[in-house]
Amino acid sequence: MKGIILAGGKGSRLYPLTEVVSKQLQAVYDKPMIYYPLTTLMENGVREVCLISTPEDLPHFKRILKDGSQWGISIEYREQSEPKGIAEALIIGETFVGDEAVCLLLGDNIFYGAQSFSDVFKNFTSGATVFAYEVNNPKEYGVIEFDDNGVAVTLEEKPEIPKSSYAVPGIYLFDNSVLRIAKNLKPSDRGELEITDVNNVYLDQRKLQVHKIERGFAWLDSGTSQSLHDAAAFVQTVEKRQGIKIGCPEEVAFRKGFINSKQLQQEIEKMPQCGYRAYLNNI
Numbered sequence: 001m002k003g004i005i006l007a008g009g010k011g012s013r014l015y016p017l018t019e020v021v022s023k024q025l026q027a028v029y030d031k032p033m034i035y036y037p038l039t040t041l042m043e044n045g046v047r048e049v050c051l052i053s054t055p056e057d058l059p060h061f062k063r064i065l066k067d068g069s070q071w072g073i074s075i076e077y078r079e080q081s082e083p084k085g086i087a088e089a090l091i092i093g094e095t096f097v098g099d100e101a102v103c104l105l106l107g108d109n110i111f112y113g114a115q116s117f118s119d120v121f122k123n124f125t126s127g128a129t130v131f132a133y134e135v136n137n138p139k140e141y142g143v144i145e146f147d148d149n150g151v152a153v154t155l156e157e158k159p160e161i162p163k164s165s166y167a168v169p170g171i172y173l174f175d176n177s178v179l180r181i182a183k184n185l186k187p188s189d190r191g192e193l194e195i196t197d198v199n200n201v202y203l204d205q206r207k208l209q210v211h212k213i214e215r216g217f218a219w220l221d222s223g224t225s226q227s228l229h230d231a232a233a234f235v236q237t238v239e240k241r242q243g244i245k246i247g248c249p250e251e252v253a254f255r256k257g258f259i260n261s262k263q264l265q266q267e268i269e270k271m272p273q274c275g276y277r278a279y280l281n282n283i
Helices: 035-043 058-065 088-092 118-123 178-183 195-204 225-242 249-255 261-269 275-280
Strands: 002-006 048-053 074-079 102-106 109-113 128-134 142-146 152-157 171-174 208-212 217-221
Touching: 002 035, 002 088, 035 102, 035 109, 035 249, 048 058, 058 074, 088 102, 088 178, 109 225, 128 142, 128 195, 142 208, 152 195, 152 208, 171 195, 178 195, 195 208, 217 225, 249 261, 261 275
Parallel strands: 002 048, 002 102, 048 074, 128 208
Antiparallel strands: 102 171, 109 217, 128 171, 142 152
16 A cells, blocks of 8 residues: 655645745644654555645655655655645546555644554555544534444535534545546535545445544644644643654654664764654664
8 A cells, every 4th residue: 555645735724834834844842744644654554655745845845754765665746736625636646556555644634542543554455444533523524424334324524414423534545446536526616626525436335434433542633723732732741741752753664664773873873962863762
């Protein structure tokens, strides 16, 4: 399976911060936001990644992430000249995906908790899989209703009367037919190619599987000033209390066996004297 991270858009809800740097390069406590979705893919065994962003922001991502080889992965880059919907990422990334399955992940989504996605990634074979996360304000999200077998029944975007309390986070697993589905989409009333429309094609075919995220797992959307602050506070609390780091690509790469101890040390030696370097010296 390959991975696409969509890190485009104008980040208008974070203005004026995004006048300085892309939303997905904002600091979430002690690391740039993009580290968190990237390490989510790495933790689940995805080593081929395509990052999609604006022509203006891509050089900044390339400077910080490079080609990924320092972490034992490969990162390619594609341009989205203007925001035309989440599903457009699948069209832009078509040649990257090739004939494989793909995980599409939004660059401002942060996941953390005891429950891992690894079994879902490992056991994925066909159709599409989305995740269901219980929220107390479902009207503000795409809402999924599903049966006892985890098969999606309805999927609605920000419904006035939600049929469930489960929101769909910005992480999606698709088989290769998603490339054809995306290319056949018609723009919505707001002129975008909607990811909900992609998922509804799978739903109509009864091929949309839902994996419910249990309690004790955190999903943070850091797309507003308040949610960015909340995400940073969450990461700070966990890291300070447990003495660990969330979203640390060097550590994930080492623990997953993508790089060895010698390669890790080579990366550490490139860093200035700082808390991040000190942490990596002790893993």
